[in-house]
Amino acid sequence: MSSTHNPEKSIHARLRLDYPGFELDVELNLPGHGVTALFGHSGSGKTTCLRCIAGLERAQQARVEINGELWQDSASALFVPVHRRALGYVFQEPSLFPHLSVRRNLQYGMRRVDAGLRKVPWDRVMQLLGIGHLLERMPQRLSGGERQRVGIARALLTSPRLLLMDEPLAALDLKRKNEILPYLERLHDDLEIPILYVSHSPDEVARLADHLVLLEDGRAIAQGGLQQTLARLDLPIAFGEDAGVLIQSTVSEHDDRYQLTRLVFRGGNVLVARRPEAIGQPLRFRVSARDVSLSIAPIEGSSITNALAVSVREVVATDTPAHVLVGLDADGTPLLARITRRSADQLGATPGRRLWAQIKSVALLG
Numbered sequence: 221m222s223s224t225h226n227p228e229k230s231i232h233a234r235l236r237l238d239y240p241g242f243e244l245d246v247e248l249n250l251p252g253h254g255v256t257a258l259f260g261h262s263g264s265g266k267t268t269c270l271r272c273i274a275g276l277e278r279a280q281q282a283r284v285e286i287n288g289e290l291w292q293d294s295a296s297a298l299f300v301p302v303h304r305r306a307l308g309y310v311f312q313e314p315s316l317f318p319h320l321s322v323r324r325n326l327q328y329g330m331r332r333v334d335a336g337l338r339k340v341p342w343d344r345v346m347q348l349l350g351i352g353h354l355l356e357r358m359p360q361r362l363s364g365g366e367r368q369r370v371g372i373a374r375a376l377l378t379s380p381r382l383l384l385m386d387e388p389l390a391a392l393d394l395k396r397k398n399e400i401l402p403y404l405e406r407l408h409d410d411l412e413i414p415i416l417y418v419s420h421s422p423d424e425v426a427r428l429a430d431h432l433v434l435l436e437d438g439r440a441i442a443q444g445g446l447q448q449t450l451a452r453l454d455l456p457i458a459f460g461e462d463a464g465v466l467i468q469s470t471v472s473e474h475d476d477r478y479q480l481t482r483l484v485f486r487g488g489n490v491l492v493a494r495r496p497e498a499i500g501q502p503l504r505f506r507v508s509a510r511d512v513s514l515s516i517a518p519i520e521g522s523s524i525t526n527a528l529a530v531s532v533r534e535v536v537a538t539d540t541p542a543h544v545l546v547g548l549d550a551d552g553t554p555l556l557a558r559i560t561r562r563s564a565d566q567l568g569a570t571p572g573r574r575l576w577a578q579i580k581s582v583a584l585l586g
């Protein structure tokens with residue numbers, strides 16, 4: 221990807237750090253815009269990566285360059301201290317000052333930014349996070365979701381060149397998570413500030429991220445576009461029950477009689493329950509490998525309406541001996557199917573084989 225080679229428009233972080241019993245050793249080359257998710261098991265080093273990039277942890281060997289700004293370079297003994305790095309950091313629990321109103325908490329965060337350098341206007345932040353009506357409240361009178369929105373607003377008002385978010389939804393229940401996700405999606409769509417987003421949740425990652433870094437035991441075992449990385453069969457995410465792909469589609473048609481919407485993408489189209497988006501709007505959806513079945517010919521008279529012509533890329537083992545994961549290609553759109561080994565043999569599912577994939581259900585994101 222050319223953008224990752226242009227230092228003006230990319231994030232580069234080479235980090236080496238030793239803790240007793242844990243070694244972080246990663247080199248991240250990420251796009252300088254959009255949301256990059258850092259994903260991995262507990263203890264894989266996600267938070268440590270963010271802390272090193274922020275300068276909260278001093279990596280023994282490091283080079284951190286954010287869209288052309290060098291924050292750290294151990295080769296030349298450069299270490300920009302954390303308060304001089306233009307970054308916003310959003311934690312699980314925002315630490316708002318309890319004795320200051322929301323407005324004063326936000327103003328406090330802005331103090332260290334010269335008026336001339338303010339890139340994200342106040343009104344825009346209020347509108348993006350929907351907190352204009354909360355300004356005179358004291359923090360203890362906010363719900364968990366509102367507090368987190370204020371925390372994110374405070375980070376944005378410092379006009380950061382980079383936003384670091386460490387499981388910002390982890391402390392919220394499902395209802396509050398669903399409430400706040402649309403605000404995060406708006407940030408993603410409306411702001412040019414790159415975001416590094418730590419999460420444990422595949423759904424959150426699928427919904428918000430464009431780019432994915434997979435961490436394991438302090439190493440980045442994969443990094444790349446979200447869609448391509450989720451479709452890789454050589455990574456641990458492919459083995460488990462969570463395997464699935466992300467498809468970027470466009471709304472092409474509404475059927476009012478049956479209350480359905482057609483989404484088109486390269487390689488096919490699917491019908492889903494009626495969506496509010498207008499024709500031409502983009503929409504992402506996730507197809508779990510468990511929800512894809514395969515057949516030699518299109519199935520006549522089936523209740524499944526969503527069938528695509530595909531060719532087999534690869535077949536790999538999964539975490540259970542009875543199942544395999546079949547990597548498929550629908551004219552450039554990757555798809556995965558988790559089927560029994562027996563079915564794979566009966567279908568003759570070997571690389572190059574042309575088959576039909578039936579998509580039983582999709583999870584719409586957004």
Ligand SMILES: Nc1ncnc2c1ncn2[C@@H]1O[C@H](COP(=O)(O)OP(=O)(O)OP(=O)(O)O)[C@@H](O)[C@H]1O
Nearest residue numbers: 239240241242260261262263264265266267268269
């Ligand atoms: N200050 C520290 N001193 C020593 N070891 C540490 C320190 N901070 C983290 N570690 C260790 O480094 C490893 C990585 O921790 P880190 O918090 O980065 O993982 P994580 O992927 O963010 O995990 P989680 O998802 O549970 O938050 C862990 O083994 C942890 O115990």
